[in-house]
Amino acid sequence: MHDLLLRNVRPMAGQSCDILIRHGKIAGLGSYRPEDGMAVEDANGAIVVPGLIDAHTHLDKTTWGMPWHVNDRPAILRGRIDFERENRQEIGINAHRQSMRHAIGLAANGASHIRSHVDIDTRHGLSLVEGVWKTRDALKDIIDIEIVAFPQSGVMVMPGTVELLDEALAQGCEVLGGIDPCGIDRDPKGQLDILFTLAVRHGVPIDIHLHEAADLGAFTMELIFERIRANGMEGKVAISHAFALGMNDYVRVGKLIEEIARLDVAILTTGAPSVNVPSIMRLKEAEVRVGGGCDGIRDTWGPWGQPDMLDRAKVIGMKNGLRTDQELAHVLHVVSKGGADVMRIDGYGLDVGCNADFTLLTGETLAHAVVDTAPRPLVVKNGRVIARQGKAIVEMP
């Protein structure tokens, strides 16, 4: 918790002012003189936005900083899952070291919070979660990490997984994950009933991966809606990817979005280039909470991605066909306030009393910053400078 005077910044690309920070919180926006001994930074008119939020990633998977991973396999979902589970140790993907690299990269590029799904399966038990927990402790002054207990290999098809999820939640995973109840588990009622039972028992929200497209994904969504109503979990469920909302049926998608808004379901998008994705502008119109994430980066799933939420904003913006400045400002919202709303982060923003978690962006306007993947001269977490010019104050392992 720190004091700092940040001079000559433009909150959300507006009028220039100074930001006074006391005890890690924003104490005032205006014009201030530095007090004796107070740290002072001059932002030279840079834009300031609250900390970027990676609300959907996989810290335990990346090969970032490792030798290049040659991928010569077909892109079938089940195949990607099984290959990773059976080979990650041999390849040397150490969950602690790799999550350090990924998380430090995100922080250096202006992120203040991460929601990471971490694999739980009968081969690894909770060991991957334990690796990411170590990272969370090591980086607690740099970035906040929330962990989703993620049964990537399936729940019903992998007996023993339910017990592991139960244990992970008992030990402190903040969110319960799930995956394609039809496509991966072939037992939607089985998986969803168990997920909702576990979530209610542990009092945690659910964030389920739904790659299922078109009618199949819509069917699963309807099963999720039924269980939200039955368990009183309005406002406590997120659907990640939600590719079914990218289907080419305007009316059907509209009906799904109406129900998503009514049940206050959050949507997480990564702007996946290889499939149809939900329209962030249509979800905005319906006032649905939408966050963004960089998903897996440079892992056994695929070679793309950076630990950088501004880079991801650009991917989401391009995938959504955005052009106007207002739309581009909205994509920045998705990777910041949108993600904070999904994760329900207290004290998020640039108002007096908010956490002093923010990043500077060099650019004229918010749209300009997105399109340029603007440089980030300074990143502040809890009122302390934790990165300069895209380089964190902590070393990469």
Ligand SMILES: Nc1ccnc(=O)[nH]1
């Ligand atoms: N997009 C995804 C990345 C990793 N695991 C998944 O199930 N999905």
